[in-house]
Ligand SMILES: Nc1ncnc2c1ncn2[C@@H]1O[C@H](COP(=O)(O)OP(=O)(O)OP(=O)(O)O)[C@@H](O)[C@H]1O
């Protein structure tokens with residue numbers, strides 16, 4: 412008989428109050444393979460992996476590791492058996508350094524005290540294999556989401572896992588950093604580890620994975636090698652639709668360029684150290700893309716526009732008047748919304764209900780004399796739950812119980828129901844499945860047609876090309892190029908992002 416697979420999960424069932432998240436799922440991973448796990452938002456991917464790693468207790472089913480039945484009572488126990496996970500929302504310690512986070516709980520000691528020198532050296536060793544991207548002594552809190560994800564992955568890789576679970580590791584990661592991740596994963600695969608890879612980005616699945624398992628509504632649909640599997644077939648299986656039913660994604664960027672004076676006019680915006688001269692216009696009814704490499708100043712620009720950070724110099728005009736937002740509250744009053752890239756730090760309030768999270772920014776509008784009209788709230792909430800197809804048991808469900816992609820939709824709905832004039836979206840479809848992306852695009856497109864101005868920040872060039880008629884490319888904190896029409900295409904965008912510099916000098 413053949414050896415047992417590295418990991419064999421059989422008949423896994425998991426129920427939450429009112430929801431069956433997993434119904435008898437079988438899932439096998441071989442040694443030395445990268446196994447993609449895909450499915451719509453809420454299909455049960457994260458739940459299956461949390462059952463594996465002892466975050467959740469299963470209601471039925473068995474788990475075998477190299478033929479041995481196993482039940483892990485906690486992620487710590489799973490880790491001791493070589494099963495290590497990096498989740499969608501990375502729990503790291505902001506006040507500690509990169510090195511401390513990587514070696515947390517395994518700090519080298521000398522006479523009972525942490526040996527800082529050894530700690531930093533050990534971390535530098537791990538990071539050295541990842542590429543020259545991170546300083547071991549930098550406080551974690553100073554890093555952006557993509558680099559935090561790299562730290563979490565470095566930590567996992569340094570545990571020499573036999574089974575490594577990566578649940579949407581790249582959702583906030585631009586191109587270049589994704590390559591670093593690929594390297595790490597391939598190196599681990601070569602050691603005979605089994606890697607489980609969850610992602611909504613098809614290009615990644617095809618670039619990295621050997622086999623794919625599809626979950627739909629908490630059930631196993633199929634497991635197949637990716638070679639020879641057509642992307643369109645995979646999408647159809649995920650969504651449970653036949654090929655003929657799949658809606659083609661119609662580009663909304665094709666709409667005509669607006670005329671007249673812009674709603675938002677930014678000139679030579681500066682803020683040390685990152686912003687050194689950003690200029691851009693957004694008209695009402697226009698979706699303008701903001702492209703650039705990690706560190707090019709995209710998020711920093713958004714934060715200044717939304718009043719989260721002060722600027723040092725430069726002019727902002729909004730609806731014909733100078734804008735000096737000194738707080739988000741102030742920006743919201745002027746009609747500006749901002750969907751932040753890090754939903755945990757800046758957005759979602761896990762213990763509040765879906766209804767409360769969704770209507771948070773809208774509260775002043777929905778309340779009269781400080782009393783929030785329940786009936787109006789309920790209407791708004793129901794409208795957006797159905798329009799964005801947010802998967803909830805009830806609007807009163809705490810938002811932490813939603814799947815990652817559905818939490819993201821709640822955040823987007825929060826801003827849409829506020830009816831802003833300008834919406835700044837930072838990686839809005841991060842973690843969103845391919846069907847839901849089309850829903851979101853349709854809703855944003857409709858609102859733009861009705862006059863909403865959108866500034867779209869995205870690391871997915873495909874998304875920018877499909878959504879935007881015009882694109883501003885930032886490089887090193889400056890507006891480096893403005894592309895429109897036929898120039899909104901991969902080649903020109905990549906060239907503008909990279910500039911003339913030789914690739915290696917770009918670190
Ligand atoms: N702690 C919980 N309490 C109640 N329901 C939960 C809990 N965790 C998950 N669920 C429900 O289980 C279902 C599966 O969720 P899961 O997070 O596994 O989806 P997913 O496939 O990872 O989706 P995504 O792509 O959005 O991350 C969803 O309906 C979700 O609301």
Ligand SMILES: [Mg+2]
Pocket residue numbers: 456457458499578814815816
């Ligand atoms: Mg998930």
